[in-house]
Amino acid sequence: MRYVLFLLLATSLQAENWPQWRGPQMDGRSRDRGFPLELTEKTLAWKTELPGEGHASPIVWGERIYTVASLPEEQTRVILCLDRSSGKLLWQKPVLTTVLEGKHRLNSHASSTPATDGERIFTAFLDQTEVVVSAHDFSGKQVWQVRPGPFASKHGFCSSPILFEDKVIVNCDHDGPGYMVAFSRTDGRELWRIQRPNQTRSYCVPLIREMAGRTQMVLTGSKCVTSYDPRDGRLLWMMDGPTEQFVASPVYDEKSGLLLLSGGFPEHHILAIRPDGFGDVTYTHIEWRTNKGVAYVPSPLCEDGWFLVVSDSGIGHCFEAKTGEIAWEERMKEHHASLVSAEGCVYFVNDFGTLRSIKPGKKYDLLAESELDEKVFSSPALSEGQIFIRGSKHLFCVGKRTAQTVAR
Numbered sequence: 001m002r003y004v005l006f007l008l009l010a011t012s013l014q015a016e017n018w019p020q021w022r023g024p025q026m027d028g029r030s031r032d033r034g035f036p037l038e039l040t041e042k043t044l045a046w047k048t049e050l051p052g053e054g055h056a057s058p059i060v061w062g063e064r065i066y067t068v069a070s071l072p073e074e075q076t077r078v079i080l081c082l083d084r085s086s087g088k089l090l091w092q093k094p095v096l097t098t099v100l101e102g103k104h105r106l107n108s109h110a111s112s113t114p115a116t117d118g119e120r121i122f123t124a125f126l127d128q129t130e131v132v133v134s135a136h137d138f139s140g141k142q143v144w145q146v147r148p149g150p151f152a153s154k155h156g157f158c159s160s161p162i163l164f165e166d167k168v169i170v171n172c173d174h175d176g177p178g179y180m181v182a183f184s185r186t187d188g189r190e191l192w193r194i195q196r197p198n199q200t201r202s203y204c205v206p207l208i209r210e211m212a213g214r215t216q217m218v219l220t221g222s223k224c225v226t227s228y229d230p231r232d233g234r235l236l237w238m239m240d241g242p243t244e245q246f247v248a249s250p251v252y253d254e255k256s257g258l259l260l261l262s263g264g265f266p267e268h269h270i271l272a273i274r275p276d277g278f279g280d281v282t283y284t285h286i287e288w289r290t291n292k293g294v295a296y297v298p299s300p301l302c303e304d305g306w307f308l309v310v311s312d313s314g315i316g317h318c319f320e321a322k323t324g325e326i327a328w329e330e331r332m333k334e335h336h337a338s339l340v341s342a343e344g345c346v347y348f349v350n351d352f353g354t355l356r357s358i359k360p361g362k363k364y365d366l367l368a369e370s371e372l373d374e375k376v377f378s379s380p381a382l383s384e385g386q387i388f389i390r391g392s393k394h395l396f397c398v399g400k401r402t403a404q405t406v407a408r
Contacts, residue, residue, distance in 0.1 A: 018060040018381040018388075020115035021160040021205045022338065027251050028301045030342040034385030034402035037345065037357040038368035045386065045397040046087035050080065054110030055336075056160075058390055060084070060383040061116050064138070067390060068095070068123055070109035075100055077110055077125045079136060087397055093140030098127045103156025106297075106336065106377070111158035113379075115168070117185055122168050126157035131172055133161065133181075135188060144188035148172065148181045153201040160205045164217070164230045167191055173202040173221045180206075180219070182233065192233035198223040202264075203247045206230075211252055211259065212276035220246040220261050227275065237277040239285070242269040248299040248338070255305040256322035258287055262309055268294035270309065272324060288324035293317030299338035299379070301346060306360035308346050310335045316348060318360055328364040332356065338379040349376050349389060372396060 015032055022028045036043040052069035059066050065082040069092075076097040081090045100109050112124045120135045120143055131151045135143040151157060151174045161170050167182040178196035183189065202221030208230050209216060217230035223244050227236040246263035253260060258272045272287040293309055293316075300309035307321040314333040319326055334351040341347065345367060348356040353372035359365040374391035381388040385402035388395065 015384045017062065017118075018058075018383045019117070020059060020162050021057065021113040022249060022299065022379070023340070023382065026162065026205075026207050026209070026249070028299065028338060028340045028379075029303070030340070030382035032382065032384050032402075033343055034399070035342045035345070035382065035387060036399040038370035039355055039372060039396070039398050040370065043398050043400075045399060047397070048082060048087035048089065048395050049393055050390070050395055051089075051092060052078065052110070053108055053392075055108040055158075055377045056110050056390075057113040057379045058381045058388045058395060059114055059116055060381050060388060061118055064090070065388060065395070066114055066116060066121055067395070068110045068112070068114055070100070072100065072109070077123075079114065079121055079123060079140060081138075081140065082395065084397075084401070087395065091140050093136065095123055095134050095136070095142075096125045096127060096132055101126050101128055101156055102154060104154075107156040107158065108377075109156070111156070113160040115161045115163050117163055120185065122161045122163070122185075124159050124161050124170055126151055131157075131159070131170070133168065133170055133183060133188070135168070135185070146183060146188045146190070148190070149179055150174070150176060152176045155201065158203045162205060162208070164208050167230070169206070169217070169230065171202075171204060171206060171219060171221070173200065173204070175199065175201045178222055180233070182230075194228060194233045196222050200244055202245055205249045207250045207252065209252050212257070212274075216275060218250050218259060218275070220248075220250055220263055225250075225261065225271075225273065237275075237279060237281045237285075239273065239280075240282045242271055242289070243267040247297045248295050251300055251302045251307075253302040253305065253307065253321040258321060260300065260302065260307050260321060262295045262300050264294075264296050268296075270294055270319075270324075272321070290319075290324055292326070293319070293329065295335075297336045301339040301341055303341050303346055303360050304344060308339055308358075308360055310339065310348060312336065314350060318364070327362045330364050336377045340380050340382055342382050347380060347387065349380060351375060351377065353391060355389070
């Protein structure tokens with residue numbers, strides 16, 4: 001009996017939460033198993049109407065799901081906490097009440113996905129012209145709140161906080177003196193600050209990974225691609241361009257050892273970069289480049305040596321990550337949600353709520369297609385066999401929860 005109990009405990013401990021933007025690996029991939037391929041009456045666990053509006057993705061920790069929303073009539077941004085098993089809204093707590101900033105028609109006033117370390121929930125909003133980063137405990141009580149500096153953009157605000165070791169990191173590229181800041185998770189103390197070049201807005205979340213034998217934090221934005229040491233903010237390498245503005249997060253392909261990115265505006269580029277450089281690598285470390293299939297908003301994904309990306313206009317492409325050779329392209333209608341994957345299956349959700357499950361490879365292999373019957377601009381979260389998708393009105397939970405060891 002003790003042996004069985006130990007196995008069950010070990011299994012549940014190794015299953016993954018989805019604690020921040022693009023999940024535990026910051027790249028859209030889950031190592032859990034048991035996910036459904038489509039939404040049906042049988043696979044829909046629950047569907048809950050959410051208050052307010054927002055494009056922030058859900059995050060998952062244990063028995064709870066968190067996201068944020070804007071209540072326009074009250075001009076208040078709130079944290080929402082839902083019960084994982086039932087979808088019941090357990091509480092909503094205010095974070096910021098202020099005049100709503102101007103924004104692009106495809107943005108929202110609650111677009112920044114929160115993050116959690118299992119003790120606190122971290123959020124980022126804009127108080128008209130000033131960034132506000134907050135930490136709340138799991139009961140919704142504020143632990144700390146800081147205002148790191150200004151932010152100016154006619155398109156509004158979106159900067160999802162991410163976690164690394166003892167730090168909360170927030171990118172604040174904007175149309176002014178841009179910066180990136182790391183705060184202490186426990187008390188909000190500023191630990192380091194990076195002054196960003198070029199004074200151009202972007203809405204990118206950096207990728208933190210072990211690449212080329214060192215821990216790197218890579219950020220696309222403000223007319224450049226940069227790699228920093230996330231422990232102290234020290235610059236490792238930098239590349240000019242390839243365009244002015246970025247939204248999509250970069251990804252890393254373990255098979256080829258290449259960093260891949262897609263951006264943006266006004267020029268469209270996909271780049272594969274060798275991440276082993278030092279200093280200025282503008283002319284030395286591009287492995288391949290293409291102007292075809294570029295996404296501006298949806299973040300791409302690497303799966304088993306394939307690089308998958310869908311443009312905002314809805315043209316999906318699968319590239320061989322090592323060479324840039326196009327395996328296939330497919331029309332999928334407009335997209336703004338980022339790609340996620342599990343068990344070798346990549347999930348695409350377009351703006352109209354069409355969920356596609358696709359096996360990457362040399363040919364387009366559609367495993368399943370289903371409809372949420374609701375607009376979707378948020379990226380899905382994956383955890384323990386369940387897919388959480390935020391629509392324009394509801395949060396959907398698709399699949400049965402399965403405690404298991406993660407795939408390694």
